[in-house]
Amino acid sequence: xxxxxxxxxxxxxxxxxxxxxxxxxxxxxxxxxxxxxxxxxxxxxxxxxxxxxxxxxxxxxxxxxxxxxxxxxxxxxxxxxxxxxxxxxxxxxxxxxxxxxxxxxxxxxxxxxxxxxxxxxxxxxxxxxxxxxxxxxxxxxxxxxxxxxxxxxxxxxxxxxxxxxxxxxxxxxxxxxxxxxxxxxxxxxxxxxxxxxxxxxxxxxxxxxxxxxxxxxxxxxxxxxxxxxxxxxxxxxxxxxxxxxxxxxxxxxxxxxxxxxxxxxxxxxxxxxxxxxxxxxxxxxxxxxxxxxxxxxxxxxxxxxxxxxxxxxxxxxxxxxxxxxxxxxxxxxxxxxxxxxxxxxxxxxxxxxxxxxxxxxxxxxxxxxxxxxxxxxxxxxxxxxxxxxxxxxxxxxxxxxxxxxxxxxxxxxxxxxxxxxxxxxxxxxxxxxxxxxxxxxxxxxxxxxxxxxxxxxxxxxxxxxxxxxxxxxxxxxxxxxxxxxxxxxxxxxxxxxxxxxxxxxxxxxxxxxxxxxxxxxxxxxxxxxxxxxxxxxxxxxxxxx
Numbered sequence: 001x002x003x004x005x006x007x008x009x010x011x012x013x014x015x016x017x018x019x020x021x022x023x024x025x026x027x028x029x030x031x032x033x034x035x036x037x038x039x040x041x042x043x044x045x046x047x048x049x050x051x052x053x054x055x056x057x058x059x060x061x062x063x064x065x066x067x068x069x070x071x072x073x074x075x076x077x078x079x080x081x082x083x084x085x086x087x088x089x090x091x092x093x094x095x096x097x098x099x100x101x102x103x104x105x106x107x108x109x110x111x112x113x114x115x116x117x118x119x120x121x122x123x124x125x126x127x128x129x130x131x132x133x134x135x136x137x138x139x140x141x142x143x144x145x146x147x148x149x150x151x152x153x154x155x156x157x158x159x160x161x162x163x164x165x166x167x168x169x170x171x172x173x174x175x176x177x178x179x180x181x182x183x184x185x186x187x188x189x190x191x192x193x194x195x196x197x198x199x200x201x202x203x204x205x206x207x208x209x210x211x212x213x214x215x216x217x218x219x220x221x222x223x224x225x226x227x228x229x230x231x232x233x234x235x236x237x238x239x240x241x242x243x244x245x246x247x248x249x250x251x252x253x254x255x256x257x258x259x260x261x262x263x264x265x266x267x268x269x270x271x272x273x274x275x276x277x278x279x280x281x282x283x284x285x286x287x288x289x290x291x292x293x294x295x296x297x298x299x300x301x302x303x304x305x306x307x308x309x310x311x312x313x314x315x316x317x318x319x320x321x322x323x324x325x326x327x328x329x330x331x332x333x334x335x336x337x338x339x340x341x342x343x344x345x346x347x348x349x350x351x352x353x354x355x356x357x358x359x360x361x362x363x364x365x366x367x368x369x370x371x372x373x374x375x376x377x378x379x380x381x382x383x384x385x386x387x388x389x390x391x392x393x394x395x396x397x398x399x400x401x402x403x404x405x406x407x408x409x410x411x412x413x414x415x416x417x418x419x420x421x422x423x424x425x426x427x428x429x430x431x432x433x434x435x436x437x438x439x440x441x442x443x444x445x446x447x448x449x450x451x452x453x454x455x456x457x458x459x460x461x462x463x464x465x466x467x468x469x470x471x472x473x474x475x476x477x478x479x480x481x482x483x484x485x486x487x488x489x490x491x492x493x494x495x496x497x498x499x500x501x502x503x504x505x506x507x508x509x510x511x512x513x514x515x516x517x518x519x520x521x522x523x524x525x526x527x528x529x530x531x532x533x534x535x536x537x538x539x540x541x542x543x544x545x
Contacts, residue, residue: 097294105397135183178370255429338489372402495526
């Protein structure tokens with residue numbers, strides 16, 4: 001019944017008029033048969049003829065000429081979705097569903113394909129009225145990794161900012177460039193300019209009408225602007241549905257990508273009589289990036305905005321983000337662990353800072369631009385020397401998301417040969433929508449870092465300080481993996497391998513240390529804290545039969 005009513009509502013106005021006159025004509029004919037022609041009043045005798053005339057008048061233009069202008073196509077498109085007035089009245093949207101996406105950067109070996117992430121219990125919250133948005137979802141990888149994540153783009157004390165949390169992680173606030181999502185998009189901010197309502201309304205300002213062929217089918221293409229972006233909106237030539245749109249997306253890791261968004265499975269939503277798509281496919285230049293299927297869409301429900309509020313646990317950090325006045329800020333602690341060695345602890349991903357007589361080397365630049373720029377300020381504050389090197393242990397995106405920001409400050413990226421290709425792709429990708437720190441530095445003509453690769457091992461030295469790097473193979477988490485070792489303090493840095501538990505990666509780390517003959521006293525983690533080497537030995541020996 002709902003499908004039939006939806007189909008009727010979506011008919012052109014004159015076609016609906018035609019069908020609405022039909023029952024009146026039938027009633028008038030029925031009345032005529034029950035009354036003799038001679039006894040009926042004159043108006044009653046003329047009513048059937050009048051009804052037929054009006055019905056034919058309505059039907060005579062039931063199939064109008066297709067629109068031939070951008071404005072005409074836009075008008076027809078908006079009508080299929082419930083009309084301009086109804087769309088402009090949308091203040092909040094909430095999508096519920098799940099799906100699959102790529103570009104998570106969790107490849108297990110150099111050059112290997114990325115495993116997909118499966119999204120479940122996905123909730124996308126969009127506050128169009130106030131410019132805020134959020135993701136809440138579970139992400140699961142083929143190796144069994146599963147995590148609940150929340151990322152929010154919002155405002156606090158008049159400043160845009162983000163907050164995030166996840167399984168086993170605290171709620172933290174950060175500047176906008178500190179958001180890192182494994183949900184539908186790279187950041188929840190994308191939802192504000194990549195949703196069907198905003199895209200459809202943007203066609204009101206369409207400047208050109210053309211054609212676009214997708215999967216062998218020809219569609220209208222409306223060129224328009226949404227905010228400061230150019231969009232190409234694709235409209236079905238038969239039913240004027242919003243088929244999709246094309247846009248330039250800039251991801252943290254992949255940079256600029258001409259992206260196509262395709263919609264399907266249109267259904268009526270709520271009491272607003274809106275008709276919205278329940279399926280979304282996102283295509284990047286390398287293929288299908290994401291497939292999403294929604295089970296429910298809610299419109300203009302005030303209670304849906306609760307997830308956008310900064311939690312009390314992150315309020316103090318949010319105040320610091322606001323006080324930064326638009327500068328990068330992320331939660332980061334400065335924890336000295338040995339002379340000349342500091343553990344820079346983020347809310348989930350960490351770095352090791354090694355001081356030399358005239359410069360600094362940073363092992364791992366994880367997660368986000370905001371974290372790396374915050375780290376650079378702490379280095380300037382506590383050490384006052386330039387960051388000459390940034391040394392990633394492996395190219396997983398959550399461990400290299402801040403590399404470009406340190407390169408923008410002139411740091412040289414020294415990586416194992418096995419992952420040179422991945423790092424070069426990261427640092428060479430254009431980032432223009434919007435430009436990141438490295439793109440801005442290059443545009444300003446600043447001296448920025450470059451990439452160099454080593455095979456098997458490398459050493460950085462100055463004065464009495466040394467930092468040794470080892471490209472280790474045979475570790476299941478990723479092939480290869482770089483270990484960083486400070487001989488003077490017997491300090492080893494590793495990521496993702498040992499956090500106090502017995503795993504196959506911990507066992508591989510133990511074997512690698514023994515094979516290299518390193519004298520290790522403490523292990524500094526890219527996750528977790530600082531552990532004595534004896535903890536690893538006890539864990540491995542205790543696990544042996």
